[in-house]
Amino acid sequence: MPEKRGSAFYALAAFFALFVLFLYGPTLTILVLSFQGPEGGLTFPLQGLSLHWYRVLWEGVGVVDIWAAFRRSLRLSLVVMVLTTVIALAAGYAYRRRFRGQDLLFHLTIASLIVPSIVVSLGIALQFRLIDDGVKALGEALEIGWVAENFATTMGLFTSGLGAHLTWTLPFGLLIMFAVFNRFPGELEEAGRDLGGSPRQVFLHVVLPIIAPSLIGVALFGFTLSWDEIARSSQALGDLNTLPLELQGLTTTVTTPEIYALGTLTTGVSALVIGLAFASFALWRRYRARRA
Numbered sequence: 001m002p003e004k005r006g007s008a009f010y011a012l013a014a015f016f017a018l019f020v021l022f023l024y025g026p027t028l029t030i031l032v033l034s035f036q037g038p039e040g041g042l043t044f045p046l047q048g049l050s051l052h053w054y055r056v057l058w059e060g061v062g063v064v065d066i067w068a069a070f071r072r073s074l075r076l077s078l079v080v081m082v083l084t085t086v087i088a089l090a091a092g093y094a095y096r097r098r099f100r101g102q103d104l105l106f107h108l109t110i111a112s113l114i115v116p117s118i119v120v121s122l123g124i125a126l127q128f129r130l131i132d133d134g135v136k137a138l139g140e141a142l143e144i145g146w147v148a149e150n151f152a153t154t155m156g157l158f159t160s161g162l163g164a165h166l167t168w169t170l171p172f173g174l175l176i177m178f179a180v181f182n183r184f185p186g187e188l189e190e191a192g193r194d195l196g197g198s199p200r201q202v203f204l205h206v207v208l209p210i211i212a213p214s215l216i217g218v219a220l221f222g223f224t225l226s227w228d229e230i231a232r233s234s235q236a237l238g239d240l241n242t243l244p245l246e247l248q249g250l251t252t253t254v255t256t257p258e259i260y261a262l263g264t265l266t267t268g269v270s271a272l273v274i275g276l277a278f279a280s281f282a283l284w285r286r287y288r289a290r291r292a
Contacts, residue, residue: 027267034260042257053261066246066262073243074269076157076165077226083162084169084222085215092177109174112167117231124164125235128155155238164236165226172225173218180214209288216277224270 033040037048060066095102112120132153139147154160188210192202208215230244237245243266250259 030260030263031267033257034264036257040257042255042260053257054265056256056258057261057265066243069241069243069246072157072240073227076161076242077223079158079162080165080169080226081219081222083166084173085219087166087170088173088177088218089211089215091174092181095178096181106174110171113171117168118234120167121164121232121235124160124167124232125155128153128160128236153238155236157237157240160236160238161233161240161242164232165229168229168232169222169225172221176214176218176221177211180211184210212284213281216281220274220277223273227266227270227273 032046033042033044034053035049035051036046036053037050038052040047040053057066095106132151132155135151135154136147138144139151184207188206189202192206197205228244229242230248233242233245241249247259247262247266250262
C-alpha cells in the first residue's frame with residue numbers, strides 16, 4: 001500500500017505553488033495584457049483580445065529605434081555567450097593543475113559578483129574616460145589630425161560594453177566549469193591516452209562529449225545574463241543603448257500595452273534560445289547514439 005501523505009506534504013506543496021506563482025506571475029500577467037485590444041490599458045480587465053499592440057510595436061515606438069536596440073542586444077549577447085563559453089572552458093581546464101597566482105586570479109574574478117553592478121559600470125566608464133584622455137593627449141603630442149577632428153571615445157558596444165557584460169557572465173561560467181572538472185573522472189583521459197590518443201584527440205573525443213551539457217549551460221548563462229543586463233550597461237555603453245536600457249527608458253513615457261508586447265518579445269527571445277539549445281543537444285545525442 002502506498003504511504004499516505006501527511007499534512008506537512010500538502011502544506012509544503014501549497015507553499016511551493018505560491019512560490020511558483022510569485023516567480024512567474026508577473027511574466028504571465030504581462031503576457032496576457034500584451035494581447036489586449038486597441039482600447040486596452042496597463043491593468044485588468046482586458047479590453048478585447050488581439051495582436052494590435054504587436055503591430056504597433058512592429059511599426060516602431062515613437063522616436064526610439066527599438067529594432068536597432070534589439071539587434072545591438074542580440075549581437076552583444078551572442079558575442080558574450082561565445083567568449084564566456086570559451087574562456088570558462090579554458091580556465092576550467094587550466095585550473096586542473098596548480099599554477100602560481102591561481103588563488104588571486106580566482107578571487108579577482110569572483111569579486112565582480114560581490115561588487116554592486118552599478119559600481120562596476122561606473123568603474124569601467126571611468127577607466128575608458130582615462131583611456132580617451134590618453135588617446136587625445138597622444139594625438140595632440142604626435143599632431144595626429146584625425147584624433148583632434150574625429151576621435152570621440154573608445155567606449156562602445158564591443159569595447160566597454162562587452163567588458164562590462166563579461167564581468168557578470170564569466171564568474172558564473174567559471175564556477176560551473178570548476179564544479180564540472182572537480183568531478184571529472186580522470187581515468188577516462190588516461191584510458192584515451194593509453195589507446196594512443198593525442199592530447200587533442202583525448203580532449204575532442206573524451207573530455208568534450210562528457211562536459212558538453214555543462215558547456216551548453218554556460219552558454220545559456222552567458223546569453224541570458226547579457227540579454228537582460230541593465231545595471232552594468234547603464235554607464236558603460238556610451239551613446240548606444242541595448243534593448244533592456246531602452247525598455248527601462250520607455251517605462252516612463254509609454255503608457256499603453258505596447259510596452260508589455262516589447263517585454264513579452266524580449267522574454268520570448270530568451271525562451272527561444274533556451275529551447276533551441278536543448279533541442280540541439282537532444283539531436284546531437286541522438287546522432288551520437290546512432291553512430292555508436
